[in-house]
Amino acid sequence: MTAAAQDHLVEAAFESVEDVRSAVEAALDSGVAASQIEVRSPAPLEEGELPLAKPKSRVLLFALSGAVLGGLTAFGLAAGTALAYPLPTGGMSIVAGPPVGVVTYEGTALGLIIMTVLRVLWEGGLLPGRAIRSGRGRPSDFDRHVAEGRLVLRIHGLTESGAEELRELCRPRTVALG
Amino acid sequence: MTDRPQASARALDGELLGRLDRRRPGLLVGSLASGVLVLVFFYCWGYQIANGIGVTGINRPVFWGFYIINFVFWIGISHAGTLISAILRVTKAEWRRPVTRSAEAITLFALAIGGLFPLIHLGRVAIFYYMIPYPNSRMLWPNFRSPLVWDIAAITTYIIGSALYLFLPLIPDAAVMRDRAAAGLKKRFYAVLALGWRGTAQQWHSLEWGIRILAVAIIPVAVSVHTIVSWDFAMTQTPGWKSTIFGPYFVVGAIFSGIAVLMIAMALLRRGLALERFLTDRVFNNLGLLFVTMSLVWGYFTFAEHLTVWYSGDLFEKLVHHVLLHGDFAVPFWTMVVVNLVIPVAVLSFPRGRRPLPTALVGCGVLVGMWLERFLIVVPALSTPRLAYSIGDYMPSWVELGIMIGAVGVFACLYFTFTQLLPIVSVWEMREGWRHAVSGGESGQPSEAAPTSAAASPAAGGGAA
Numbered sequence: 001m002t003a004a005a006q007d008h009l010v011e012a013a014f015e016s017v018e019d020v021r022s023a024v025e026a027a028l029d030s031g032v033a034a035s036q037i038e039v040r041s042p043a044p045l046e047e048g049e050l051p052l053a054k055p056k057s058r059v060l061l062f063a064l065s066g067a068v069l070g071g072l073t074a075f076g077l078a079a080g081t082a083l084a085y086p087l088p089t090g091g092m093s094i095v096a097g098p099p100v101g102v103v104t105y106e107g108t109a110l111g112l113i114i115m116t117v118l119r120v121l122w123e124g125g126l127l128p129g130r131a132i133r134s135g136r137g138r139p140s141d142f143d144r145h146v147a148e149g150r151l152v153l154r155i156h157g158l159t160e161s162g163a164e165e166l167r168e169l170c171r172p173r174t175v176a177l178g
Numbered sequence: 179m180t181d182r183p184q185a186s187a188r189a190l191d192g193e194l195l196g197r198l199d200r201r202r203p204g205l206l207v208g209s210l211a212s213g214v215l216v217l218v219f220f221y222c223w224g225y226q227i228a229n230g231i232g233v234t235g236i237n238r239p240v241f242w243g244f245y246i247i248n249f250v251f252w253i254g255i256s257h258a259g260t261l262i263s264a265i266l267r268v269t270k271a272e273w274r275r276p277v278t279r280s281a282e283a284i285t286l287f288a289l290a291i292g293g294l295f296p297l298i299h300l301g302r303v304a305i306f307y308y309m310i311p312y313p314n315s316r317m318l319w320p321n322f323r324s325p326l327v328w329d330i331a332a333i334t335t336y337i338i339g340s341a342l343y344l345f346l347p348l349i350p351d352a353a354v355m356r357d358r359a360a361a362g363l364k365k366r367f368y369a370v371l372a373l374g375w376r377g378t379a380q381q382w383h384s385l386e387w388g389i390r391i392l393a394v395a396i397i398p399v400a401v402s403v404h405t406i407v408s409w410d411f412a413m414t415q416t417p418g419w420k421s422t423i424f425g426p427y428f429v430v431g432a433i434f435s436g437i438a439v440l441m442i443a444m445a446l447l448r449r450g451l452a453l454e455r456f457l458t459d460r461v462f463n464n465l466g467l468l469f470v471t472m473s474l475v476w477g478y479f480t481f482a483e484h485l486t487v488w489y490s491g492d493l494f495e496k497l498v499h500h501v502l503l504h505g506d507f508a509v510p511f512w513t514m515v516v517v518n519l520v521i522p523v524a525v526l527s528f529p530r531g532r533r534p535l536p537t538a539l540v541g542c543g544v545l546v547g548m549w550l551e552r553f554l555i556v557v558p559a560l561s562t563p564r565l566a567y568s569i570g571d572y573m574p575s576w577v578e579l580g581i582m583i584g585a586v587g588v589f590a591c592l593y594f595t596f597t598q599l600l601p602i603v604s605v606w607e608m609r610e611g612w613r614h615a616v617s618g619g620e621s622g623q624p625s626e627a628a629p630t631s632a633a634a635s636p637a638a639g640g641g642a643a
Contacts, residue, residue: 043610044382059387081319120388124381126373147357
């Protein structure tokens, strides 16, 4: 069988999470792999609402890395520039702790914030130019349903007969099918 | 799950989208009217740039006048959003949902305006770049030991953080607007903002992590910003400024004035956009309770600040204290006490006082009071210095007044424009709240304002499939 023959897509819009859950369970029972299933929702779903693995995220790790990087940069800037052009002021130390601390604190926060946002955009495939893997995240005519508050189930990588079978499974609960 | 709550949530969803789609001439008129003040702002600033800082009333010994007062005032207002929104997110307060977007927008716009005032105060705006740390030809770097340079670091961090904290939760709503807009410029605009958002599980998961981390990170940043602004004063030897409690005192005042703006903005939005079913009485009641609490905390700090000065017996400190309480500045001082403490406590202590109109009116008074507080920190202290021969008065010029009033117009124009272009109530957060309420997780909006299931027609739900 050619790749094109296995590239059929089923899209269905549902009103409630329960309906999507039933459709996903039916799809999994019929032999569809979890990796072929994508659910688009108008709001985040709670963990365990759907019988699918929870996505992974490394936002926290990157946020902490950004904090360290930002803190070190700010420390280097505040302490290094004081040493690069020493300005003796009334017997005070050239690299004074509190001012360096304040600047380091702000740099730490800035690094954390920027890296957090960059990682969120990266993981969500939202950075310009980033290839969206395996058809996920591509625009769909069904996106309008998500905008209207419905949930959209997308199952891809199906054979023609498999796609038709899944459409029949979804049909009783769906408000739109494609 | 029953059909009725589900239908109620769908109906509310459709109603919210309908409200956001509707053209609102009132907002357009507001934008245009505030646009006139924007022109006043830029005319006055341009006049000052062309003629020099001598056109202001700033002179020896009052070197900090309206510009620094307004700088502190607007930075304080900026605490409306990010801090309040972040605290409510971190504490998972369900009633925050209709409030957060508006609060975050207020933060960003107030911060942008507040950040302009030191540049205006510079006179020669172009020399701002002296403060930017870069290796110039003479290896002269900004002096990081100066609290003014800490200001640059803190405000830069806060403005970037606030912009991203507003933008990140806006992405899903931009996608909603994109997918609902007809093809054309509008759709392209929202498509750029949405960055290709589709609402996949990975996107939601990463976004939730991001918002959670930003909410936690932005709180200490907001506190640090106003603390550092207070240190611009407290690190000097000027009588009336050298105070160890200035940091927390400024932060409390900032949150207090921030809530005041939020109350006014929410009352205007509720009436102007007919959002009564989303900005419910419960939201105003809860914000009103927070408001009166901050009023009492502010009163406590003000009392503590003045008690220690009075008790110290320090001649120069008492001189400033005297002109505040009994001298030339007694009228603004006692006005400040009345509008910041007496009226809020008298009105907001009762449930009837925590309705939209009373809270907005109290908010207006508090804004005046908090501006007076900043005025009373800056001017009496500088006009009563240690050296008797340099005692002097300060009278703002029309340029300073024009810039101050114009700044209000800039803020209003930005806010009205934002409200016209983007959902001022976070659609996805409201949906999440309704889902929680429908699934019985927490008490949310539908339980308060649930329409009958008969009203939940497909049209009310946002269109047929």
